[in-house]
Amino acid sequence: MSEPIIKIEHVSKEYRLGTIGGGTLKGDLQSLIARMRGQEDPNSLLGSAPVTGANDRFLALDDVSFDVYPGEAVGVIGRNGAGKSTLLKLLSRVTAPSKGRISFDGRIASMLEVGTGFHPELTGRENVYMNGAILGMTKAEIDRKFDQIVEFAEMEKFIDTPVKRYSSGMYVKLAFSVAAHLDSEIMIMDEVLAVGDAKFQKKCLGKMGDESTKAGRTILYVSHNMNTVRQLCTRCVVLSHGRLIFDGDVEKAISIYLDEAKNPLTLDHDFTAQPSPSHVTGLVKMMGTELLELTSPQISMRDTLKFRLTWKTDLTDREFFIRVLFVTDTEAPCGMAMSPALSYTPGAINQTDFELDTSTLAPGEYHPQIVFCEMDSHGQQTLHDAVPSALTFEILYDEQKLNHLVWNKWWGPIYHHPVKVLNQETLA
Amino acid sequence: MEKHVYQTVVEPRNGWFDFHLKEVWRYRDLVMLFVKRDFVSQYKQTILGPAWAVIQPFFTTIMFSFIFGSLAGLSADGVPSFIFYLSGTVLWTYFANCMTTTANTFVANSNILGKVYFPRLVMPISVVLSKLIAFLIQYAFLLIFVVIYTVTDSGVHPNLFILMTPVLVLQLAMLGLGCGIIVSAVTTKYRDLAMLVVFGSQLWMYATPIAYDMSIIPAHLVSLYMLNPVTPIVILFRYAYLGIGTIQWGYYALSWVVTLLILLLGIMLFSRVEKTFMDTV
Secondary structure, three states: OOOOOEEEEEEEEEEEOOOHHHOOHHHHHHHHHHHHOOOOOOOOOOOOOOOOOHHHEEEEEEEEEEEEOOOOEEEEEOOOOOOHHHHHHHHOOOOOOOEEEEEEOOOEEEEOOOOOOOOOOOEHHHHHHHHHHHOOOOHHHHHHHHHHHHHHHOOHHHOOOEHHHOOHHHHHHHHHHHHHOOOOOEEEEEOHHHOOOHHHHHHHHHHHHHHHHOOOOEEEEEOOOHHHHHHHOOEEEEEEOOEEEEEEOHHHHHHHHHHHHOOOOOOEEEOOOOOOOOOOOOOEEEEEEEEOOOOOOEEEOOOEEEEEEEEEEOOOOOOEEEEEEEEEOOOOEEEEEEOOOOOOOOOOEEEEEEEEEOOOEOOEEEOOEEEEEEEOOOOOEEEEEEEOOOOOEEEEOOOOOOOOOOOOHHHOOEOOOOOOOOOOOOOO | OOOOOOOEEEOOOOOOOOOOHHHHHHOHHHHHHHHHHHHHHHHOOOOOHHHHHHHHHHHHHHHHHHHHHHHOOOOOOOOOHHHHHHHHHHHHHHHHHHHHHHHOHHHHOHHHHOOOOOOOOHHHHHHHHHHHHHHHHHHHHHHHHHHHHHHOOOOOOOOHHHHHHHHHHHHHHHHHHHHHHHHHHHHOOOOHHHHHHHHHHHHHHHOOOOOOOHHHOOHHHHHHHOOOOHHHHHHHHHHHHHOOOOOOHHHHHHHHHHHHHHHHHHHHHHHHHOOOHHHHO
16 A cells, blocks of 8 residues: 555543633743752742642644655544544644644645634635635635636625625625635545535535545545545544544444443433533533433333422523423434423523423434523524533333334334325225 | 654644744745734725725824924934834834734634644734834835825935844834743733733834934943834834934844744744633633
8 A cells, every 4th residue: 555645653641620821921021930950940849749740731643653654534423522623623723733643645625614714804705815825725716716616616706795784694604615625635525415405415515525535636535524534535544532433434433432421311410410412601600400200211102291490590581491402323313392481580590491302303312402691682592501411211112013014224213104194085 | 663753633732843834834824814814804985985994193293292302302313204204103003013912812812722732823824914014114104204205305324234134023023022922921920911911012112213213322231222122123223314413233133033032932832722712710
């Protein structure tokens, strides 16, 4: 086999937690002067280890090594926080590893976030040039590809309009199109396909597949969507807590990932230690859930599920409600249910009991996300808290209800209500 | 077996002298696009457009003329105080703008820098170039007054040293870039300096003969005063356009030495932090 195009050797990336560098120049100067005079650092805690103790450091990647050969499409999968994004950041040279070495040939086009450098005041055309140049293309190269880029994005009509007037879908299409037309030997993608409409997503996946198989480009793809990983990748690496735990066959990697990602099914969940995600206000804190009237987190088909949510807020007189986003064990989203407005006591711990209609869910495991929202008098929604896998339960297979059929995974996760027979006539 | 040599190798740290200047050159189109973006986006949807560039130095000059010229009665070395202060302000504005904006580049552009790689030096270089456009507008504004005052015979005597203008501007740009990237390299860790740079540049202005003439500096302090690399540039510039003051070439050479040292130190510090600053910003 030929030489690997990317060689990742014993790469570690360490982040310091908390304040960086002790905070101010004064503090660091004090420490420095004290060290020079051979005295004890005045800023270290008495009798403690030096300030750079091991416990305020965090290894996002821990001694990861693997090679990628030209023309491969490698999927990088792992749970949130496993180090995938860090790995891609290192590869795209946004930051450098703390230890180890990464070597590669050719250019890397990274699509960590499409549309980087788009300026709202500039027109689509100007932004294509801007974005292309940021990704490493020269003006001449962009000139040559310009028509292709615009055509792929289906944006011929709007190319001379400032992008601030674009819809978010148009914005993403154009941005993706620029990145996809970069003449680079290696492409890095981080869930870019999670945006845009379904048709465009399909087009993008097709384009990526072509690039890899026909044009011989090397692709590194990070996603939580196992279907796209299956479609696109020829090999997979699985990361877990910063370590490489598997490297090889796609199906095997996916099953290892799913086993690892699976939440143990439990009746109650405690979120008090979980930080709120960055896209919510955090003004409401969901503290935990508990499944009611059950001895194990399993229900049979066509049943309903009762659960209790414990939450707290200091906001008064708001119209709160929750959204439950059903997610299967293969991370496929499958529907959403909303609650009516909740009554509550501000400042106190509130317990609200809900009943969830799970009668249309097919047999299998689910771990819905709960999103805590507010609707203001203008109909504007604000997200206050969101917890993934806020509930976990299994819908048990019931052979009677399915007429002895085994649920086929290709049918999807929804078991619709039976087809009604309205009328039957016998024709001559 | 022959060992394969990779085109790009990413290791934890750059050496002190890995500047990647060749790579910066490869990204020259990006530099120009950043310049264009800055310029276009700055003046879009304003009525006066690029005329804003002259409004600030114009009013600063009027303020100086009033406070230092009329109230404090400082000497303008025999030329009308307006042109005296304007010449200084235009130069100083360019230098200070380069320095303060460059000092901010990492923090202000962290959204772009956190997502894609390009040689980090592209950013400050494009700042210096885009500020050059504003400078040229102000410079044209200054030239108009130089011509008016020359024609009306008000003691303004432009001479052939005008030909040194590109060299002076280049030196100012290098100095502004150097100081700015030193600050930007250090501010990735210590935000204190970001606070310092704005009012620091004001203090620095008063240590430079912008709002007053060299004649008020006591003779025994002159050699110390001349360590400020901007001073000889301002003196030479005023000599060229207004025909006042005296040029001391020794001090001018010293100013180049200081400029180059600051720029070298700046680039060294910058390339040390550029790889990992995203983790600390």
